[in-house]
Amino acid sequence: MIQEIRIPRILISGTGSGTGKTTFTIALTKALQAKGLKVSVFKCGPDYLDPGYHSFVTGKNCQNLDGWLMGKESVISSFVGASQGSDISIIEGVMGLFDGHSPNSDAGSTAEIAKWLQVPTIVSIDASGMAATFSAIASGIKNYDPQVPIQGFFANFLGSKSHLSIIETASIPLPVLGGFPKSYEYSFPERHLGLHSAGPDILTEEKLSFWQNLTEEWLDLEKVLEIANSAPPILSPGQSKIQPKTKDCRIGIAFDEAFHFYYEDNFKKLREEGAELVFFSPLKDTKLPEVDGLYFGGGYPEIFADLLANNKNLIQDIKNFANSKKPIYAECGGLMYLSSEIQNIEGQCFPMVGLIPGKAIMGPKLKSLGYVEAYTERRTILGEAGIRFRGHQFRYSDLIIENEDELLFSYHIRKRKSEQSTREGYTVSNVLASYVHAHWASNPEIPKNFIASCRRFKV
CATH class of the missing domain: 3.40.50.300 (P-loop containing nucleotide triphosphate hydrolases)
Structure with missing residues (x-):
């Protein structure tokens, strides 16, 4: 009505x-x-x-x-x-x-x-x-x-x-x-x-x-x-009343000065689908909260690279989490954090989590800015192959892949102004990372599928 x-x-x-x-x-x-x-x-x-x-x-x-x-x-x-x-x-x-x-x-x-x-x-x-x-x-x-x-x-x-x-x-x-x-x-x-x-x-x-x-x-x-x-x-x-779902899934959200680029609507959709969001700081917390999945958004990890690198206890916790096959999803700055290392604009290198075998290198000029459409070519923690969604890129870094044999590329992305597509969506086991900031209003099945993945591997 x-x-x-x-x-x-x-x-x-x-x-x-x-x-x-x-x-x-x-x-x-x-x-x-x-x-x-x-x-x-x-x-x-x-x-x-x-x-x-x-x-x-x-x-x-x-x-x-x-x-x-x-x-x-x-x-x-x-x-x-x-x-x-x-x-x-x-x-x-x-x-x-x-x-x-x-x-x-x-x-x-x-x-x-x-x-x-x-x-x-x-x-x-x-x-x-x-x-x-x-x-x-x-x-x-x-x-x-x-x-x-x-x-x-x-x-x-x-x-x-x-x-x-x-x-x-x-x-x-x-x-x-x-x-x-x-x-x-x-x-x-x-x-x-x-x-x-x-x-x-x-x-x-x-x-x-x-x-x-x-x-x-x-x-x-x-x-x-x-x-x-x-x-x-x-x-x-009419704003239909959404029946509250049982909060049987806890998703850890990296949120601090280094990671805070998120679409609020994505959080809303996760909550509506039964997820409890637990916020933690990769800069300050030395242990992960008890959660079933992790979500690393964008931000400025390059500015805080030394502090992130020195938080070795949390880095080990994240590695253990990944080894348990629980889902980890990361975007842009989150991808940089999960890479092997970050090289800042001054050329200094800082070791990161190392789940994605690549080096994030900051540059003085913008590498990518604008809308993109993505579609998945294989099953991921966001759902089956063939999923389409829209997002945005805004970055000053490139990811230099050390060994492509260790990676799967799960996305093809097409820029708004181009018919050419590029491979993206870096995947290792249940870790999925990308430079794309996805807006899940473009495909509401994604938050449902991510939560389903978290439940599937819940201990």
Whole structure:
């Protein structure tokens, strides 16, 4: 049964990357929280870093919304479910408003999410060094796709209050709701193509207070709330009550400063299928928890390679776990950790777990970035041969295989923009590791199959 669900909501987009979407979203979240509102925040696209910032600020897990990875039904379901109990939901866009899977369609773009969820949208424009040109850019964005519910603009990187006044009085097709001045001192530092991982050393109280106060001074907060409350009801299939399954499977999740790139929806699906998730730290814990399977996500193991290498007791525990044939699944940084060694950008080498006979070598340039489709050519801990799923790659390392005879390649992966496929999915016994960050909304059978594998080898 289709339900009409009212969720006050707003989407913060931009003309491209680097227009201040994340800072604007954090600042707006803090200002709304100061008014006593409960805020849920979402992130468009496959990004793993921005959601950490939003989770830190809200105290709630930030969900990714990605049309290409998840599909419309899963996007709506995730948004509606994670918005429950909140007074307002904020969605941060990815790249530019219309940038996505293809330059000729809105698939995988922020605009697609805006239309699916009918979210009133504010577009952030880098206003530095411009006045009337701001109006020209705003007009082009407003008219590009009339189905995208754009409701206003935000002028970022301003020179002064008078600069904002000039832009506000220009002939602009929709209201300018405010703007922020340039502020290098309180900006959030970046690494690679994104921000540093969220934490109290980055998101200090001083910085958060600064952006909250700036929002209250420079932004028409009441107008933003008016726009958010104008959002129409979402048409959503009734949220059927999922009968809780017996928690007869415990899966250990590596989670700390070195490993924290996960899709929250993957965790949700594991729990719904009867798994109890047990979080542990490869940096700090010297023993594995009592679990039936292991899941190593992505992150920055190369930054903490010396600490990981020195935690020899845990490394031996993981080897023993693998020798018992219990399933181990790893993605990107997890693959690097399970390899024989990591060579960092300075050329230093650190021994790792050694379950995958290869050396992960960091490079100064990006090795792979973008969506991929994968299909399995043999049975794995994720299920029978022929399983297909979608994911994303973002890496600065290559895995140099020492002895391919010791490995099985279980996947073929095809990049979004290429018809050529490459072999992936490094497999040794019940260890499966890959550079692909898989989103299991693309194939909900995968979490079921992984749990089934964990149960099968449960002692």
